[in-house]
Amino acid sequence: MSLLKINQVKQIEADVESARIILENLSQELVDHICCEVENLMDKKNISFEEAYEEIKAQTGIKVLQKIQENTLNLIDKKYRIMKTTMKVTGNVSLALLGMGTVFKIFHWPGASVALLLGFALLSLFFFPSAVYINQREANTRKRPLLNGSALLGGITFMLGILFKVMHWPGASLLLQVGFLTMLFIFLPALLFVKLKEVESKKMKRIYVLGAIATIIFEMATMFKLFHWPGASMLMLLGSVLLIGVFLPMFTWVRFKITGVINAQFIFLVLTCMYAVIFTSLLAMNVSSDVLGGFVKEESNSVLISNYFQKKKSKQLSANATLPDSLRLVKEKSTTEISAQAASLKKLIAGIKVNLVQSIEGVDEKTALYYLAEPLLIMKKDNYDVVNHILLGENGNGAARELKKEIESFREKADQVFKNNTETSKSIGVLLNTSDYEDKNAGSIITWEEKNFRNNMLISTLAVLSGLEKNVSVVETEMIAEVSR
């Protein structure tokens, strides 16, 4: 009867080890079993160890061994079984919900938010933790609290952050930042460390380090872009070039040299990388800056028109000054009153604008005024948390309420002036409209404050406020012209 030599047993042991069998008894049993099979075959066919093992290996590949471990764990470990079922069920359900939610959102059908909300909640709170648990049970012989912990924390906060951002809930930025930072500075280095321990060749080690650095730079670029910190474009360029131009070709080449084949999984990985780069570049770089740029233009236009009407008003006032005293005094009384009310309204609006920029950009009043003159300098053009807080406050006690009251009283004044001129009166009603808005699709009524300021980004809120300033100037000038007649 043939007996395997110690180095032959070692070879089989190494192969079983590569299947990462974590149950110690099971891995010993599998080694013994395969050894027995090989010995038996060597006797039966009178062949060498190599030939016999080659034949047995075909039936005891890594996938087969892993399947045995999975079946064993399923039978003996209730927690594993529950986690695995949870992972499969919630993974599929959340994917379906997210897909549906996105389609609904694109078509503006009702129910999109509910689907997205449920999908994200399932994904981050059930699927992700169970997947991390299963991965740890199946793949690692040792517990790696740093790697798994950071993957868990980073992943969950990141996904919740995206959910909050999509739903316009406060705190999205904080969650995203925590998620990003955990991923970048704990998870990725920990992963790199584990990978470096696994691979032998120096060349591969260097490539892994390069890949980790490229990924960190690329992710940092995404984070910078998301929070409108300066330098995002440079990082994005550097990251993409490193990732696509240097890391991927080198990795492919070395892998190909070692294994001799390129498998489907690898092709998938490369494609995913490409997509990630294309999407982030397209979405983050161009589209959003175009949209925000549009609002910047709108904002400057409003200021220009306001200035034009201010000049027109001054002309009218200086014309009034040349009138005979008796007439001049009467008219001056009305014009001063109108000007005072308009000025107080404009002061209120300007104050809100400065307050917004100061709070969002974290700068002093002087800088805020400078930013308002040059809106392109504003960094966090898309902040809406603070807009909600300042203008709407809690239970509608924000600045928008007082603003609405002031606009209404100014409109009443205008109605008095134009009480004999219904056409102009109507136009003024449009310019200074503060009535509730009826959403015909949803069948609900939204207040003027909510409609204009809820979840409105800083830059478009500034455009709305400047538009109001402009309208006040127009009405003021018209009123002065009317009373001067």
Add this chain to the structure above:
Amino acid sequence: MASNDLLKGMLKPIILKLLFEKGKMYGYEITQLVSEISAGEIELTFGALYPILHKLEQEGVVKTESIVINNRNRIYYSLTQTGKGKAKEKIAEFEEFVQTLKIFFKPNFGLKISGLQNFGGLQLARI
């Protein structure tokens, strides 16, 4: 050769019976013996065997002991005290089941009267 569908549920009693008879066995030995006794009719793959053995161990029916043989660890399984009682129980239960099963596959269900009318149409349909 018996199909996998038929084997499901029968492996556990078979393994228990073997351990009951032989006392102490290791995995490869069990698969070989099953194949030998059944003249190749039942093939117990190692993929099916080891999950069941681990489950039995967890239930306290069998215990393991590790012995170094030919440069490697070999894990022997044997019935525990409670396992012996349980094995007896299972084997008796299984024998009874096989006897019952046999009746079904006799011509006319082993009854002397010919014709199926004695069973009544409804009951037959239920079977």
